[in-house]
Amino acid sequence: MMFRRFLPAAALLMLPAMAMAADAQPAAPATQGTPNTTASLAHTPHDPAPDEVEAHIKALHDELGITKKQETLWTPFAQDMMDNAQRLHDAIEARRDKLPKMNAVENMQSYADLVAERAHDMQTLNTAFAPLYDSFSKKQRKHADTLFVQGDSEHAEKQQERAAATQGATAAPAAQ
Secondary structure, three states, X not given: OHHHHHHHHHHHHHOHHHHOOOOOOOOOOOOOOOOOOOHHHOOOOOOOOHHHHHHHHHHHHHHHOOOOOOHHHHHHHHHHHXXXXXXXXXXXXXXXXXXXXXXXXXXXXXXXXXXXXXXXXXXXXXXXHHHHHHHOOHHHHHHHHHHHHHHHHHHHHHHHHHHHHHHHHHHHHHHO
16 A cells, blocks of 8 residues: 555654664764774765655555545645655755764764654654544544554664664674
8 A cells, every 4th residue: 555655654753762762873883994983973864855755645645545525624734745755854964964973972962852843743744644633434433543543653663673683784794
């Protein structure tokens, strides 16, 4: 189902605590030729492309069965998702630009700032989602509840797979 493929994007847009651990971007190695086993400490969340965000919003709209009557409540929610995605993109780009010049304290502060910004975005998104959810029929609510739980579980599984792959990749050079 297309929606499940994009539900992790919902986590990025709607569940910042999960998003902050997603898609670690390794920092550049300190020395050429030396394996950097701590590179994964320089985390930056996944930055979905604009077409991924639009596809996710459309899939969510379709999957939730938004009615014509609910469109007036859907529109601000969808706009918040787009705005949040753009702010995340801008913040990630700024972080990536500065990351090579940051010391450890600056890196941690940059990440903390990103987490705080995502938490604020989550609050605005939740504010827009609550009246939409309140307008849902019992069937829509049950389906939304199930989708969000499934997305959370699927996202957690993918994170575990990425972590295992990353650990395998860093352990392989050490074994040589």
